[in-house]
Structure formats: structure tokens, C-alpha cells
Amino acid sequence: MGNYVLHINGTQLRVSAPPDETLLSVMRNRLNLTGTKYGCGEGQCGACTVLLDGRATRSCMVSVAQAANTKIVTIEGLEQNGKLSPVQQAFLDEGAFQCGYCTSGMILRATSLLRELHNPSEEQIVEAMDGNVCRCGTYPRILEAVKRAQRLQAQGAKR
């Protein structure tokens, strides 16, 4: 067991865990941060996506030891002062979910994409999001939500 300080959503959280325990497991099972989902544990579905130093990362493929020196943002950390982030708002507006289990991973992957590319083409969105599985098949709406989020973000930047 090791003792770690994790910087999650702007808060420092102390946790004891074996160094090779995944960030996903530590967040879900020790810190009760359950917005990040387990889908496969093998980096194949994207349900566990979080931002590590601003970049979309599968938290099932990162150990707590590796994550200890990074800034982590999860789905719980996107809302600011009761206001949804542009991507969250866009998913809600487009109804871009069915069961919603993939949604947090989708939202964080899209958030990361829109930080890297301010105006991605549809091909770029598909390429960036292709590692995230929505078993309910909501992909067309998620695509629309990412485009809408891009517009919301651009509007927000202008103000």
C-alpha cells in the first residue's frame, strides 16, 4: 500500500492504495467518485475517460501512482457554479444519450477534443471519438452534440 495525494477536480484527496491499482478503481471504490464508469478495464470502450492534465485518458489504464502528479478532471468537475460546461449542455440539448452509461466518457473525450481542435471537422470528431463505445447506438446524436458544443464554446469565447 502506498499513500497518495490525488488532485481531482481542484481538490486534493488523500488515498491509500497499492501503487498498481488503477486510477479508475481508486476513484470509484475508494473515493466514491462514481461518475467515471467501468466498461471493460482494458482501454477498449472509453467509459472511464477522464482528463489528465487536460488530455482525455482512460483511467483504467493509469495506475494511482502515475496519476498522483497530474491534475485530474472527472465528469463531476465540469460543472462550474451550477453551470454546465458547453459539452454537457450540448449533450443535454441534443438528448445525446439513452442509458447514459457511456456519457461521462463521451463528454470528457469531446471536451479534450475541443481543447485540441477549436473547430474539428466531422471526420476529426469521428476519429477522436471512435474509441468510445455507446452500446445503445446514439452516435449520430453524440456527433451533433459535439458540433453543438463547439458552437456553444465559440459563442462563449466571443463574449
Next chain:
Amino acid sequence: MNSQDRPMLELADGASHDQPYGLQLDRRNFLKVLGGGLLVCLTPTSAWTQESGRSFGGHELPKDVGAWLHIAADGQVKVFTGKVEVGQNIRTSLAQLVAEELRVPFDAITMVMGDTDLVPWDMGTFGSRSTPTMGPQLRTMAAAAREMLLEMAGQRWHVEPASLTAADSRVSDPNTSRTFTYGELTRGEKLVKIVSAKESLTPAAEWKTAGTAVHKAEGREFVTGKHKYPSDIARPEMLFGAVLRPDGFNATLESVDTSAAEKLPGVKVVRDGEFTGVAAPDAITAQDALSAIQAKWKVPEQPSNKGLFEYMKSNPETGRDQGLQHVAGSVAQAMEGADLKLEEQYTVAYIAHAPLEPRAAVAEWEGDKLTVWTGTQRPFGVRDELAQAFHIAPEQVRVIQPDMGSGYGGKHTGETAIEAARLARAASKPVKVVWTRQEEFTWAYFRPAGLIEIRAGAQRDGKLIAWEHHNYNSGPSAITTPYAVPNQLIQYHAAKSPLRQGSYRGLASTANNFARESHMDGMAHAVGMDPLELRLKNLDDARLRAVFEAAAEKFGWGRVKSTPEHGFGIAGGTEKGGYVATCAEVEIEPAGKKVRIRRIVQAWESGAVVNPDGLRNQIMGAIVQGIGGTLFEQILFANGRILNPHFAQYRVPRFSDTPMVEVVLLDRRDLPSAGAGETGIVGLAPAASNAIFAATGIRLRNMPMTPRDAVAKKQG
């Protein structure tokens, strides 16, 4: 109807007043939970019995009531139903129907679903039954509640209830413009109303809340990560469980050594017959403990993918219901006189539901009372499984089903609930069990594989005269042809299945429709007719004709001819009250480098649309999910082992597989609403297959079609 016809009871502390009605409200301490107000209960009537027309898995009918509706003193409405939300949007659409009949805003309604201590017994959420059966029940209750509120206001004002109006959570008297809110009417009351007759319901043509694109209830919880799925549930002092799995199906345990696992700190090992599991203070220790167990299994020789369909055909399952045999005229005779004949075999593979949230359960014992939070489409079924497993009365078990990470027919059973409960009992603490993806791919059950044989005969003018259809193992759903054929022989043959199989979205209607609609395409080709024209020539069913015509029009069917690079296909069908027609465009790169479904237009009709936004989402999702089984999804197995139990090996549809999808909804407000979660999946496979044929001349008769291989082979 006057008030004497309506039993109205003063209910004190949920006591024995309910006995004359056979209700069990005391058991659930119902009004204690709810406080005062107005409670409306719906009792089953003979109408429901006739409509259901099948047994309810040991419960001939719900013994007590079908649903409950409660209006609190503050006007808040709670509706209690055993149906569950799994992503199909039923929490939203049922609330819309209640809001409509009760004349309250959508937001005034809270749906309490899938908690066996709070909701009436229900057989489960499957078979596209929620909208056509629970919908009318809830509407009936809400309409009765509205009538009762009108009566209560009438009594207070000493006027005829018929002279009053109900709207926006209040009763008004148009003559005096005085009003009561619903809360003002129910405040201080403890009233129970029993409804059994069908109230007169608001015609869909007059709907204001139902029929509109209300957003998903509690949608904000889902985009902020606040919603708690079954696998997110945590309890004080909860341990984490894991279960030892055999090396293969039907394996027997020869020896097991758990001593190393038992030495790990805080680990409890449980052995009970064939069950071996561990509970540990954290999830990683539970996995470590499991890895430390040395077990030897004996796995018997078993069938594999190779030879599967021959196996099914030659191994009938005599114990199982063989389903209907549908016979009309004489196929044998008609075939002799047919100008054109076509006889083919079609197959579908076993596929996995692979819900993104695997099976999960948290179990907690308080003495002999067991509470389990779990993801299931059958909370009461799982309650009964638990009661049986632990030799306790069903009343001692409470199953709570938080809205879950979907199921698609794959979460009917209670394995995980039993595992968590067994470990929790031994550990005397709550235990959570979440299956790994590999467990989900291996120890759940599968959509049945099957072999379908069709032979058909037609006249030279395209009129079908004979149709023979045999389905081995995959199931009887949508096995009968919707086309008008005078001579028919249609038979389902239950077979022995090497793998554990069960329900799946659309179940066998995907397989039967794939075979039938591919064969129809083959007939059109043989006759030399346009595939749509051949279908319409043989189709009397006006609703199916309408979706075919709507899809064709939107798609621009017939305007462009198929080429080797672009193929166009059409297919349709009906099942469970839903009517679907699908047009597909496929894109084929030279040398079979890439075969891609580029565009789908799907027309859908299922009576009056309750929520067009939710319905579009379901139909689109069914199309996208259907791509998997059509093109690449299949479970590979050999000798009792699954060979591809990971997303890296079992490919599911992704963004890059997704075509342009256009959904055309035909809203028939003159017809009752049918369920729409399933049948939207059945058009995609044959439409895609027919499009590939139109482009390449290659007829792919096996799902998944893996078309790249077939096209590459032909093009050499």
C-alpha cells in the same frame, strides 16, 4: 358514474381496510411512506387477462394491483410501477401519459420504478410491453384520479363535477372562476381509490403533453455523473466480492485450494457447493484473493462454432415448446405449379448483449431481510430467485433497480444478485459484485444462434404462391410472413443449444426477418422485378405498405440504379405492433477493401407516438446496434470456452461504422401506441444484405455477413 360506484376508503395507518380488495398495502406500509393524500390503485380486470393471453411466469396475474398513483398534499404526484428504465426512455414517456390524463405539468410527476418494496408486482420490462400495457394502465389510473379530484371539488362547492374543469394541477369552476389546486384538495385526506374499469381516456389526437418531445427525465443527472447506476451503489462498511469461474461451461470442480487467499488481510472466502467466492475490503484485494485460489476443473467435450447449425438441426429439444406450426393450403402442391422457385438456408450467430454496464449488485442483510441493488429487467423475477436461493419468503427480499447501463434483453436473470447476497451473508457486511467485461461476455447468456430454411414459389408475374419457412433454435418471433401467400408451411423447431441463450432486443424477429426479406429479394431477382414492387404486389397489410412507401419516398428508391460501388437495398417487417421499412445504401471499394453502410432511411409506425424524440432515439439506436449483428458481431466458442470475450476481439459498432441515419415517423394518432424498443432492429440486416447483392451479385445469407471477405473473394 356517481360516487357510490366508487369504493372510497378511509385508510388509517395502512390497516386492514384494504382486505376486501385483497390488497397488501399493510405489508408495504404504504401510506406511512407517503403520508396523507390521495392514493389510486388499479386492480387488474378481465380485460387485462385477455389482453396478456399468456402466463406470468408462475404468477397467473398480479395478485394485488397493477400500479399505484399518489397525489400528496403539496400536489406532487408519484407513480409506482414495476417497469424499469434501461435507456429506452420509459421513465419519461410513461410520466408524459400520466401528466396528460391527470392534467398536470410533466415536472409534477415522479416515477418510482423497479423497487419491489414500493411498486406493484410486474413480470418485467421486455417484449415491448411497457407502452402498450403499462401505458393504458397508468392512463386509466390518472384519469380516475382526475375524476375523483373533480368530485372532491364538486362536493366542496356543492356543484356537479361535470360542470368543472381540470387543468394545470387545479380544478376550476368556469361559472365562478374559483379554483382548487390538487394539493388543496388532497391536503389532510387519507383517501384510497380502487379503479378497475377503464376510464374514458383522452384521445391521442387531443394530447398536449403526451405526443411531444419532452426531454429525458432527470437528464441533467446523466451529464453531470450524479446518477447512481447499480454498479455505483455504495453502502456503509461495504466489502467487494469476486467469484471463482470454471474453466469452461458445464465444468465440474475437481479440487480447490483457498488457503493462500484466506491468508490475505480482511479476506473472507466462501465455499458453498460449486460456489466459491471471496469478499475483501477493497476491489483489488478481492481480485488478488481470487487469483490466489488454485482450482482444477474438468471441462467436458462440447460443440463449437464449427458444425453448429448441423448440430442444431439434428438435435431437437423435445422438452421445449415447439411453437406454432402455421399451415395454409399445400406448399408441396403449389411448388409443383410454380414458375419460379427458390430454396435457401440462412444462419445467424450467437451474439452478446454486451451492455456497457456489466452485471452488478450490492447486497445487504439485516437479519433475515435481504436488500439488493442490482441492474435487472426483472426486479420481481430476481426477488423470487433470491428468495429461492436463500430459502426465505419473497417478502423478505427487496430488490431495488436503479436506472441501469442498459440490457437489450440481456439482464433478465439474477446471478450477480445471488453472488453478492451469498458473500454478504457469509461476511455479515454489505457486499458489491461487479462482473468484469470478460465475465459478462462469458457467463451471461446469448442471443440464440439459428438456422433458417426457406423455399418459396411464385408465378411469372411475381405473385407468391408458396412459402415454407423453418427456424431451428433461434425462435418463433416474427416467423409468419406478412405477405399474402395462399400456401404456407411455417414452423419453429426448438433445438439443443450448446451455449446458454435467452432474450435479446427483437430476439428471433431479426433472424426470421433477415431470412424472409433476403429471400423476398431473391424472388424479386428471379422474377426480374423491382424488390419494392414485388413486395407491394404481395402485401395487403396497409400499415406495412405505408412504411415501405414512406421509406422508399424519403430514400428516393428507384431513382438511382445500383452500381458495383453503390448498392441499394430495401426490407421491412412487423412484430409486436411495430411496422418498419428500411432502405440501405452500401459503399463498396474495389477489391473488397471496404464495405460500408453509408446511408439508412428507416420508416417506423407503432400507433400514436408518445414521445417523438425518445422514439427517434430508440429507432436510431436499433439501427446502429443492428449493424453489429449484421456485419461483424459473433460469439466464437470451442469446447465450452468463449474465444473472444473482450471488446478488442468482439467488435461492436463504433462511430466510424455509423451511417447517415434518417428516421421517418408515421404518427398514427388513431391507433393505440405499441412498444418501440425492439422491432426497429429487424430491417437493417436484410436491407444491407440486399444492397450488397444489388452492387455485387453476392448474396450473403449468414449473419454476421463479414462482407469484406466475401467481396474480396469474389473479386479475387
